[in-house]
Amino acid sequence: MASPEQFYDDLASEYHLLFADWWSAALWHGRVIADILAQRGITEGRLLDCTCGIGTQALPLAALGYSVTATDVSHAAVDRARVEAAERGIDVDFRACDVRDVRENVEETFDVVISCDNALPHLLTDEDLQRAVRSVRACLRPAGLLLVSLRDYDALRRTRPAGVPVSVHGDVGSRHASGQAWRWSQDAEYVDIELFTFTEEAAGSWRARSGTTRYRALQRSQLESQLVSAGFTAAEWLMPDVSGYYQPIMLAKG
Numbered sequence: 091m092a093s094p095e096q097f098y099d100d101l102a103s104e105y106h107l108l109f110a111d112w113w114s115a116a117l118w119h120g121r122v123i124a125d126i127l128a129q130r131g132i133t134e135g136r137l138l139d140c141t142c143g144i145g146t147q148a149l150p151l152a153a154l155g156y157s158v159t160a161t162d163v164s165h166a167a168v169d170r171a172r173v174e175a176a177e178r179g180i181d182v183d184f185r186a187c188d189v190r191d192v193r194e195n196v197e198e199t200f201d202v203v204i205s206c207d208n209a210l211p212h213l214l215t216d217e218d219l220q221r222a223v224r225s226v227r228a229c230l231r232p233a234g235l236l237l238v239s240l241r242d243y244d245a246l247r248r249t250r251p252a253g254v255p256v257s258v259h260g261d262v263g264s265r266h267a268s269g270q271a272w273r274w275s276q277d278a279e280y281v282d283i284e285l286f287t288f289t290e291e292a293a294g295s296w297r298a299r300s301g302t303t304r305y306r307a308l309q310r311s312q313l314e315s316q317l318v319s320a321g322f323t324a325a326e327w328l329m330p331d332v333s334g335y336y337q338p339i340m341l342a343k344g
Contacts, residue, residue, distance in 0.1 A: 091282065094212040095188075097303040098143065098164035104299065105144045105167070107266045107287040110259040112146070119206070120150025122335050123237065126328065127202060130235060130341075135201035138229055140189045141209030145171035145182065151204075152182045159183040159200070161192055189213075190221045193228040200229055203344075206239045208337065211305040214280070216316065219308075223320040230344030236322060239337040243307040247278040256286070265290040274307075281305050310338065317342050 092100065106112035127133070134155055139148040142160035144167050152158040152175075162168050165186045175182050187195035189205070190213070203226050213219040226236060256269030267288040274281050284302040291297055314325050322342035333339050 091302050091304060094303060095163045095165075097301050098162070099166040100299075100301050101285070101287075102144060102164060102166035102170045104287045104289075105170070107289065108268045116146045117150050119147050120154055122333065123147060123204065123206070124151060124154050124156075126237065126333060126335075126339070126341075127235070132201055132235065136198065137202045137204065138192075138196065138198075138200040139204050139206075140192050140226055140229070141205045141207070142171060142184070143167050143207065143209075145174050145184075147204060147206050148182050148184075149175055149178065149180050152180050153178070156202075159185070159196060159198065161185045161187050161189070161195065163188045190218060190225055192222075193225040196229055198229075199231045200234060201231060202235045202237065203229055204237045206237075206337075208240045208305070210238060210313070211240055211243070211308045212303070214304065214306045219306075219313075219316050220320060223316055223322070227320050227322060227344045232344070234344045236317070236340075236342045236344060238313070238340045238342075239335060240308060240313070240340075241305075242338050244309050246281075247307050247309070250274045250278060253283075256288070258288075260290075263290060263293045278307055281307050310340070313340060314342075 109115040137156040137158050139160040142148045142162045148158050148160035160182050168184050168186045172184050253272045254270040256267050258265055258267040260266055269286045271284045272281050282304050284300050286300045288296050288298050325342040328339040
């Protein structure tokens, strides 16, 4: 099973296949997050995306006027994010580093730190999660805002779904697709996810790849407890029916 770094290094060149149109989806992510920040009086300023991947949130937020620094454990993902930013003329300061060590790699302080797309559950122990959130808090100015999104593991642990059905996008002859197979631990504390991507190279001829990584099925109370232990305050949850985002979001002040 791949480490998160290797999993996303392998996926970086094909990450867009998870979406019907990656850049359109990224613009939507940016707008929703910017709206949440604006509701809290943050319409500009310095923003750190500490698990940026290929830039799905970092790029559109920079395009909306935030001064963005973006880090990720995957060097390949950061390299691709730089390419995506350059192609669109978007200025983002990208760096490759583990979220547990982000303070040692980023000297600035920020008005906002974000970690989206279920990244923190790659940290499988309380010790690693605590190290990460303490490092993140050290990057925030006093009373700065942390925004984290993750899967609704509170619900998923009860139902233990077998995966995510394959979804197919595009026109015949140039389609792409993705799907997931999930394997839960007996106590539902962890879930191993095998991610499949498919590209149609000609009508009826497909190329497939897969990679597997492990997540901690992190409950909302567990994340909140770790944040409070690290010194965060005023924690609140925004569920999708309130935020409009596709995953639950936690907000907390540093």
